[in-house]
Each structure stands twice: as structure tokens, then as C-alpha cells.
Amino acid sequence: MGSFSELIKNFDKTRDYVRDFFIYGFKVRSEFNRKSSRTYDDEKRRAESWLDGFFRYVNTPRGKQAAITLDSGRIYENPLYKAYYSKSFTDNDIKLHFMITDILADFPEGLCVREVTEKLLDRYGEFFDEQTVRNKLKEYAAEGIYISIRKGKKDLFALSPDTPAGLFEKFPGLINAVKFFSESSEFGVVGNSILRAAGIKNDIFLNKHSYIVHTLEDEILLALTENISRKRFIRITNFGKSGSCEFRGIPLKIYVSCRTGRRYLIMYLPDRKRFCSFRLDYIKTVSDMGECPEFDETARDLAKNEDKAFGVSFGGSRDWGGRVKIVFRADEEREKHIIDRLYREKRSGRVERTGENLFTYTGEFFDTNEMMSWLKSFTGRIVSVSGLGDYAEKRLRSDIVRMKKMYSDCFPEKEG
Amino acid sequence: MNIFTEINSAYYKAAEAVLSLQTEQGEPVTEKKITELIAKHAFKDSTLFIPEKLIPKGDKPSDWRLLKADCGGFVSVLRHKPRQFLTAIQKSWLRAKLSDPKMGLFLDDEQISELSDFLKDIQPLYDDKLFRRFDIFSDGDNYADPRYRKIFGLLLTALENHQYIIVRYLSGKGGDATASIVPIAVEYSAKNDKFRIHAVKQNGSGIVMNVGRIVSAELTEETAQSLPTADEYFSRRRCDTPAVVEIKPERNGLERFMLEFASYEKESALDPETGLCRARIWYDKNDETELLIMLLSFGPVIEIISPKHLRQQAAQRALRQYELFFPEGDTGK
Numbered sequence: 174m175g176s177f178s179e180l181i182k183n184f185d186k187t188r189d190y191v192r193d194f195f196i197y198g199f200k201v202r203s204e205f206n207r208k209s210s211r212t213y214d215d216e217k218r219r220a221e222s223w224l225d226g227f228f229r230y231v232n233t234p235r236g237k238q239a240a241i242t243l244d245s246g247r248i249y250e251n252p253l254y255k256a257y258y259s260k261s262f263t264d265n266d267i268k269l270h271f272m273i274t275d276i277l278a279d280f281p282e283g284l285c286v287r288e289v290t291e292k293l294l295d296r297y298g299e300f301f302d303e304q305t306v307r308n309k310l311k312e313y314a315a316e317g318i319y320i321s322i323r324k325g326k327k328d329l330f331a332l333s334p335d336t337p338a339g340l341f342e343k344f345p346g347l348i349n350a351v352k353f354f355s356e357s358s359e360f361g362v363v364g365n366s367i368l369r370a371a372g373i374k375n376d377i378f379l380n381k382h383s384y385i386v387h388t389l390e391d392e393i394l395l396a397l398t399e400n401i402s403r404k405r406f407i408r409i410t411n412f413g414k415s416g417s418c419e420f421r422g423i424p425l426k427i428y429v430s431c432r433t434g435r436r437y438l439i440m441y442l443p444d445r446k447r448f449c450s451f452r453l454d455y456i457k458t459v460s461d462m463g464e465c466p467e468f469d470e471t472a473r474d475l476a477k478n479e480d481k482a483f484g485v486s487f488g489g490s491r492d493w494g495g496r497v498k499i500v501f502r503a504d505e506e507r508e509k510h511i512i513d514r515l516y517r518e519k520r521s522g523r524v525e526r527t528g529e530n531l532f533t534y535t536g537e538f539f540d541t542n543e544m545m546s547w548l549k550s551f552t553g554r555i556v557s558v559s560g561l562g563d564y565a566e567k568r569l570r571s572d573i574v575r576m577k578k579m580y581s582d583c584f585p586e587k588e589g
Numbered sequence: 590m591n592i593f594t595e596i597n598s599a600y601y602k603a604a605e606a607v608l609s610l611q612t613e614q615g616e617p618v619t620e621k622k623i624t625e626l627i628a629k630h631a632f633k634d635s636t637l638f639i640p641e642k643l644i645p646k647g648d649k650p651s652d653w654r655l656l657k658a659d660c661g662g663f664v665s666v667l668r669h670k671p672r673q674f675l676t677a678i679q680k681s682w683l684r685a686k687l688s689d690p691k692m693g694l695f696l697d698d699e700q701i702s703e704l705s706d707f708l709k710d711i712q713p714l715y716d717d718k719l720f721r722r723f724d725i726f727s728d729g730d731n732y733a734d735p736r737y738r739k740i741f742g743l744l745l746t747a748l749e750n751h752q753y754i755i756v757r758y759l760s761g762k763g764g765d766a767t768a769s770i771v772p773i774a775v776e777y778s779a780k781n782d783k784f785r786i787h788a789v790k791q792n793g794s795g796i797v798m799n800v801g802r803i804v805s806a807e808l809t810e811e812t813a814q815s816l817p818t819a820d821e822y823f824s825r826r827r828c829d830t831p832a833v834v835e836i837k838p839e840r841n842g843l844e845r846f847m848l849e850f851a852s853y854e855k856e857s858a859l860d861p862e863t864g865l866c867r868a869r870i871w872y873d874k875n876d877e878t879e880l881l882i883m884l885l886s887f888g889p890v891i892e893i894i895s896p897k898h899l900r901q902q903a904a905q906r907a908l909r910q911y912e913l914f915f916p917e918g919d920t921g922k
Binding site: 178179180183184195218221222223225229231233235238240242243244245246247255257258259260261262264266267268270271272274275278279296297299315316317318332333335336337338339340343344346347349350351353354357358359360362363364366367369370371377378379380381382383384385386391392395398399401402426427428429430431432433434435439479482483484485502510513516517518519520545546547549550552553554555556570572573574575576577579580583584 | 590591592593594595596597598599600601602604605608631632633634635638642652653654655666667668669671672673674675676677678679680682683685686689691692694695696697700703704707714715716717719720721722723724725726727728745748749761774775776777778779780781782785787819823848849851852853854855856857858861871873882883885886887888889892900901903904905906907908909910911913914915
């Protein structure tokens, strides 16, 4: 294990392994067939370190099974944020980080590159060439840690006056806000880094439907939101079930399922003349391909079509679309909670009372298949369905027949 | 902007903790103390890696050259205690969160405007309009409601100070009730877009209520003498025995199940012969109906094996649905 390192250069491999440990709790070593056993061992060791206490091992006839198991609704801090704190660095990086900051603390008016370089040698006996020091100063100025001041022909660098502690002192209520938002699905890790810098931990807020594994997609998410905001054409590399593929298109929106935590890029593909969705956990790279003059027009087209997407599908090569009509039964006096469910979960469909204890749901969607699992969550209350298409309707009925058979031991009196 | 940067490295954090302690105490730190700080601030195995980079050995300086040997211990080469910064990406993230109506639960309008002013030159990290949460429930809490904001603030104060707070709330059945409670945790559901409070009543029993159902709240002077920890509180709510389900190898059911139930604590075992996966799921007793609905949404791909009452509820719903679809009896399909 001589070359094992806790630190990593990028997320690609790690993302896949952690997701597999997290989601497929039943795989054994030999089933992680992407790379060598050594890679598996290293990735597992890293994940174990980040998720200390959440790993569980079961010996099975197939081998030892490693899984991450936790109730994410009962944890105050996403343990996978630790993955973001594992970026590798050089000895010079860490030296310059602490030493330059220490020097600049004595010069609030700022120092130029040469002065910083000289002081590194004077104070700490560390010789660096000016270019290395300049790069670090510029990098830290871009990160907001230093500020750059133009004085005559010189660029001076000084420490930024803004600190997490200073901000929290000025806005005490912000501590709880950052605690709360640090566990939110949109870049919560950044909030966590603020708390960490201030030595504070979230000890108040829990997230009931929280899917912590998706934080590993945040780098990809950031690249996508930046490109969308800047109205760019992009190219993505997508690793789906059928292997790796490249797609070029206009990125428009991020669709989020609050039920599963999955996030999708919605992109217009000019080659196919259609909107398509891509799971963020399958996207490996995002490349900026230049300005997109058609962005606004395409975004308007998407806006016109959004209500017809029940989930993330804009239809496919087969015609799954249609105008659906579903009648549900719910006792108006005793089952108001069911009626409430229909109204709050209807998305862009319509719900109307169409008879005593009867409620009719109508809507037009590109892909009615996406409705099936929602529909089945109302098992026992669906009076009739139409517009789902022959295939889906037949399948729904045959599913109910199968379920009745599956649970037949629970109602023997009905069987005779 | 970078999320994944060495500036946030756990190794930097560990080094910073060592340098800070030494500067604060003004005396050399021991190797033992350094190891303790590394274990606290970095990863599980970091004590195997960081000491050799940080601690000088004899006359030989260490790779990082941040410490030097002194009087049997180690002292910082720095003149100052390392400081923390609010980075550009952190400001940008805060700027984005300022547009979230939930920010009003933590800051009043004046503070929000002051913070906006502080961040006025910063671009938000993202625009929330880029996100479409397509299956979010439409009856989320109204975070802009001044009464809601006030009640939320009082609940947070009560939680932080272990203070009793008298709340009047609408019960699930539409009735009106009053309780004196100490909040234990605040829970947000992104799916429901609602906050719930987990609390303990004066008689020691637990209670969960939607903040949106609380009509009024009044802080008392009384503080709770002893409260269960969050772990104790939630373990009381946990099911006595896990639900056992069987997932069939069809329609990508296994992956869908694993993803949708990723937030649950569970154990799974796959039978390679049959492809069947058996999973045990632990859940909050009060959320059993939600679990049932989720399981039913998989249709025949998931069979609930136990507990018996959960299996029976699924069976009743399946039978009722069968009778709705086939009022004349079995079709033989």
C-alpha cells in the first residue's frame, strides 16, 4: 500500500465507486469490474475514511460485501462533503498558503510580488522564483482570499478583510441560515466550508428527503449552471448504460426530482432537433463550445413545452404521449388527505371533482410512462384510466392482477 | 470558480489547527497533541500521512517546513495565528441563497438588505430559476408570511436555549390543540417544501408538528432540565423491526429501488441464482404510510414480506384496485 494516498486529483473514479457503495449495497469486490482490484481497494479505503462509521460489511457466499448504510434524514452533516476536502496539493502549495498569508498579515497596505518573494526568503529561508509567487498571489486573489490593489505600475496584494467570523458577528442570524442551507441540494458543500472555517457545526437542521450521494455531482452541476447562465453551447461526455457518448447542444435547465434526489440536464440537441435529458451522475465532462446566439429562442421553446413533461422526458422515438384522464375514488368526508395528495402532486395536470367521492385528473404529457409509478402509489383508488396508451394501460391492469396474486395469502376468504 | 480546491483541504485544516494551538498557547506542542489534532481535523488514516510531512525529524526540516523543533516540542515558523477567509465562491453562494425566500426565516428584512448591500458586487453562484423541481408538492410552506417567520424564529430560540414554548396548532384532523414543547430538531423536506419540528412535551413524550400548522407561539421562561439527545429521541421513533421487501429483477427495479430508497437506512442481499434482492429497511414509525406509498409505486416489482400489518395494507389496496379494474372477477390474465 506504499503509494496509497488519502488525497485525490479529481472526482471521476471516486464518484462512481462511492455511488456504487452507497446505492448498490450488495456488490462484492469482484463485481466492481471497472478497474483493477488495487483501484477498488484504494477507493474503498478512501470512502471508508470519509464515511467512517457508516460502512457495513457482510460476509456472503460470493465474498465480503461493502455497503454504506445510513438514514440520511437523521444526520446533520453530509459525510460525503469530506470528499471535497481531499484535493491533492504539493509541498510548495501548502508552504505558500501559510507563509504568504503570514507575511501579508503585517502589511495591510499590500506588497508586490518581489517584496513577498524576498520576505519568504528573509523570514522562512524559503527560496521561490517570482513567477511561482505571482501565480499563487493571483490564484488567491481570484479565490477572494487576497485583494489586488493597483498602485502606480505595480500590483500589490493584501489580505481580504472578509472572514466568516466577521460576517457572523455582523449578522448573527446568518449562522443558522448557513447551517440550514449547508445541507441543501444546491452546492450545500460551499455552505459547509463556511461553517468549517468558522468552527461551527450544524446541530439543528435535518433533511427528511435527502439524497446525500448527489453532492458528488456538484462540480458538474456548477460547470453546467455557469454555461447556462453565460448562454453557451456545450459538449458533454455521458457515460450511460451503453457506454460513453458525446453530445453537443444548448444547455437550458436543471431538472430536479425531489422524490429521488436525481438531477438532470435539459439540453436542446440541434442534430436531433429535440430536447433531451441527461442524468448528472452520468455526465463526466462539460466543455464550453462557444457563444450560442439561439439560446434565448430555444429557452422560450422549452418554456412552452415544460408543462407537457410529467418528469424529464420530452418524448422519444416511440410515441408515448397523450391526453390522459384518470378517475380516482376518495371518500370526501374521511379521506381528505387523499384528495389533498391529488391536488398537491398533480404537477401541470388538472384535478376536478366529477361526482360523489370521484376526482378526475386530466393532463397532456409527452411521455405517459413517467406517470406510472405515481399512479401506482394510488393503488386501490384508481377507478378508470384512459389516454395512457394501450401498452401502459394493459401493463397497469396486469400489474394489479400480479399484485393480487402476490398477496393472495392475506385474503384467503376472497379466494374461495 | 472551484468547489474542489486544496484551500479547503482537510490536511490544510489539520496543519492550521496545530499552528493555531501553538500560537495561542505560546509553548511548543508535543507530537502527541499534533497527532490528536490531525485525527480530529483530517481523515481516519491521516495520522499515518500528515505527521511525516509536518513534523521535523531531528535536524532535518519537514517537507512542509511549517514547524521547527523547540524544547522537546515543536513551534510554528509563522508570526501569526493562521486566519480564515470568506472566499469568492462562499460569497457567491451566499448571494445566491439571498434570493431564497427561506433566508427570511433567519434574517429580518433590514438585515437581508444590509447583507445584499455587502454582497452587491458579487455574482450569485447560480440562478435558482435554472432549476425546475418537477415533483415538488405544490402546497409548500409560505416562508414570506410574517407570522410564519416570527413563529419559526421563536422555535429556533426555544431549541437553542432548551426553553419551553407554548404552541397552538391545527392538528391533522383539523382540530385546534395547544402544547408546551421544547424543540429538539428542525426538519425540512425538499419534497414537501415544508418544515417540521421534532419536540418533547412536558410529560416527556415526543411530538412532531408542521410549522405551517402552528397558529401562535409564546416563549416561556421555563427551561427543560433534562432532554433526550437527538439520537435518543429518534431511536424511540424508529420501527421495532425493519420492513423486509423483495425486489424482482425486472424493469430496472433494483436500481430504481436503490436510488429511491437511498435516504433510508437499509441492508440488502442479492441472490445471484434468482436475481432477487431482499432488503431490510428501517423507518420512522410515524412515516409508515409514506413508506407504503413508495413501495406500492413499484407495483409487483416489489413485494412487501414483513411486517405482517404492512403486507396486509398493501394486499388490501391491491385487492381494492383489482375489484375496481375487474368488477366482474378475474380475467385470467
